[in-house]
Amino acid sequence: EVQLLESGGGLVQPGGSLTLSCAASGFTFSVYWMSWVRQAPGKGLEWVANINQDGSEKSYVASVKGRFTISRDNAKNALHLQMNSLRADDTAVYYCARDWWAGDSHYFDHWGRGALVTVSS
Amino acid sequence: SYGLTQPPSVSVAPGKTASITCGGDNNRLRAVHWYQQKPGRAPILVIFYDSDRPSGIPERFSGSRSGNTATLTITRVEAGDEADYYCQVWDRGSNFYAFGTGTKVTVL
DSSP, rough: OOOEEEEOOOOOOOTTTEEEEEEEEOGGGGEEEEEEEEEETSSSEEEEEEOOOOOEEEEEOOOGGTTEEEETTTTEEEEEEESSOOGGGGOOEEEEEEEEEEOOEEEEEEEEEEEEEOOOO | OOOEEOOOOEEEEEEEEEEEEEEETTTTOOOOEEEOTTTTTTOOEEEEEETTOOOTTOTTTEEEEEEEEEEEEESSGGGGEEEEEEEEEEEETTTTEEEEEOOEEOOO
């Protein structure tokens, strides 16, 4: 059974940093793209970042470029999101998602339960 | 970026059919994927590549795409189908994932 378990969420002050992690199990982690998707309170879904199988390709939504860094450790079946210079509008539930790539589209076939990040003074 | 427009809400009686549309803002609407999200829960994939259904998703869920509009159809609606539904596409040109604005399905 595919399982994705996020950790590292919490309360952080504006301008602060936080690192989210996602522990993957039940599938061969190293052959899949992975993504982070977030959802602000009462709002819709927003893709944040993705990373390819060996970590050589990474992409970000414009609003987090230069502040967030996605990475992975295939030996430990782990996905990470380093978040710096956090702002109030980064407050959201952050989901780790397995990212299925079939050559002409990406979609998310499994999701974690999410980790809440609150940016507030 | 790429905009996907969905109706904010759809209401349907039990046993009837609900249809949720997803419109692209230009003529580049690509393969569309759909997610169901119940309150306080993570989204789950219900349709991928316009009309394919993952294992475990009831046949009552179906999808289609015509021109610049994709549609998620739920037949024989049940109380357990009450949720928010989001469409999603991936834009190759910008390597950007776009989600629709979301539709709240209410079962009367």
